[in-house]
Amino acid sequence: MPIYFLAHAGEHHxxxxxVMRWWSFEPVVTATIVLTxxxxxxxxxxxxxxxxxxxISFYAGCASLIVALISPLDALGGILFSAHMAxxxxxxxxxxxxxxLGRPLAAFVWALPAAWRLxxxxxxxxxxxxxxxxxxxxxxxxxxxxxxxxxxxxTPSLYQATLRSDFVHSLQHISFxxxxxxxxxxxxxGRFGRIGYGVAVFYVFVxxxxxxxxxxxxxxxxxxxxxxxxxxxxRWGLDPIEDQQLAGLIMWVPAGVxxxxxxxxxxxxxLAEAERRVRLTESEMLIEETKRG
Numbered sequence: 058m059p060i061y062f063l064a065h066a067g068e069h070h071x072x073x074x075x076v077m078r079w080w081s082f083e084p085v086v087t088a089t090i091v092l093t094x095x096x097x098x099x100x101x102x103x104x105x106x107x108x109x110x111x112x113i114s115f116y117a118g119c120a121s122l123i124v125a126l127i128s129p130l131d132a133l134g135g136i137l138f139s140a141h142m143a144x145x146x147x148x149x150x151x152x153x154x155x156x157x158l159g160r161p162l163a164a165f166v167w168a169l170p171a172a173w174r175l176x177x178x179x180x181x182x183x184x185x186x187x188x189x190x191x192x193x194x195x196x197x198x199x200x201x202x203x204x205x206x207x208x209x210x211x212t213p214s215l216y217q218a219t220l221r222s223d224f225v226h227s228l229q230h231i232s233f234x235x236x237x238x239x240x241x242x243x244x245x246x247g248r249f250g251r252i253g254y255g256v257a258v259f260y261v262f263v264x265x266x267x268x269x270x271x272x273x274x275x276x277x278x279x280x281x282x283x284x285x286x287x288x289x290x291x292r293w294g295l296d297p298i299e300d301q302q303l304a305g306l307i308m309w310v311p312a313g314v315x316x317x318x319x320x321x322x323x324x325x326x327x328l329a330e331a332e333r334r335v336r337l338t339e340s341e342m343l344i345e346e347t348k349r350g
Contacts, residue, residue, distance in 0.1 A: 079132035086126050093161075094119055100164030115159020121152035126230070135220065136289045138297075142304035145233055149207075150315045153237035157245055199243040200260045203236040204267055211271060217285040240264070244323065257323045265316035272309030276302050 097115055124130060125147040134141035166174055180186060192198060210216060210229050219226040244257035281287065281297045290297045 077129055079129035081127060081129075081131050083127075090119060090122055090126070096168040097159070097161055097164045100167035104164065104167040111159045114155045115161060115164075118152045118155030118157075118159060121147055121155060125152060136293060137295070137304075138283060138286045138290075138300050139303040139307060142307045145230075146307060146312045148230065148234045149203075149237040150312050150319075153234060154241040154245070154319060157238055157241040160246070193239065194243045196243050196256050196260050199236075199240045200264060203240040203264065206232045206236045207268060208271065211282075213282055217283050220285050254323050254326045258320055261316055261320040261323060265313055265320070268316075269309050269313050272305045272307070272312070275305030276309060277305075 094116075097119075101112060125144045130140060130144050130147070134144045166177060169177060181190075193202075210219075210232065215225075215229075219229045240260075244260060275282065278301070279298075281301055283301075286300065287297045290300050
């Protein structure tokens with residue numbers, strides 16, 4: 058018996074068996090993911106490996122990119138707003154933090170030819186570059202950039218433009234993934250190090266609130282925000298407003314749960330760091346008392 062997606066009365070239905078054949082190996086996207094994997098792997102080999110969990114995290118992040126950009130989810134996003142939303146959430150709240158946890162910058166530097174590594178390091182240490190990076194990785198700047206990308210791209214005119222132009226669609230995906238990676242890098246590996254966990258927890262929950270608010274607006278709106286989806290959803294026997302409500306719930310609930318989990322993980326790290334610093338202070342005091350005695 059075939060499995061249907063959101064089947065309503067209509068001429069067509071989305072069958073699971075048919076949808077699973079909609080893999081889209083777009084050359085530029087596929088080549089970029091393959092090249093990224095190759096560079097990261099080469100960097101690990103040349104640096105003689107490293108810790109296991111960062112590598113697992115990075116490869117899981119690349120697998121998430123494949124799910125979002127190559128799997129049938131990508132093609133389905135051109136038919137259903139809810140599928141398109143799921144694709145974006147995979148990019149922003151799954152792939153982005155996993156890639157960042159993989160510490161790719163160090164691996165990519167090791168992947169370069171030996172003669173290039175020192176010049177690249179010198180460029181990174183130049184004042185102009187260092188100042189720009191310092192500004193971009195401010196938690197406020199990174200969180201604001203990610204929020205602006207999220208809200209601006211969901212304006213009806215821009216969002217519908219992504220379905221009419223592959224170039225605009227690519228810009229949307231790049232901005233979502235890029236600002237999300239900057240956001241997560243700033244919170245996980247940012248300038249404050251481990252003592253910045255408290256700041257990270259704050260910005261995670263702020264982001265969860267404003268993205269959840271956007272999801273709630275989509276869920277409870279009585280009007281279809283993106284009329285361009287009417288033709289595709291109705292052609293497949295689906296109700297556009299129900300599709301929009303499902304998209305809002307995907308942004309609001311599952312993505313919110315992931316934010317909560319990541320926020321709790323950062324909070325636990327914050328407590329562990331506070332405990333470590335207390336123990337370190339006590340040890341220093343004990344050493345000082347021993348010297349005096």
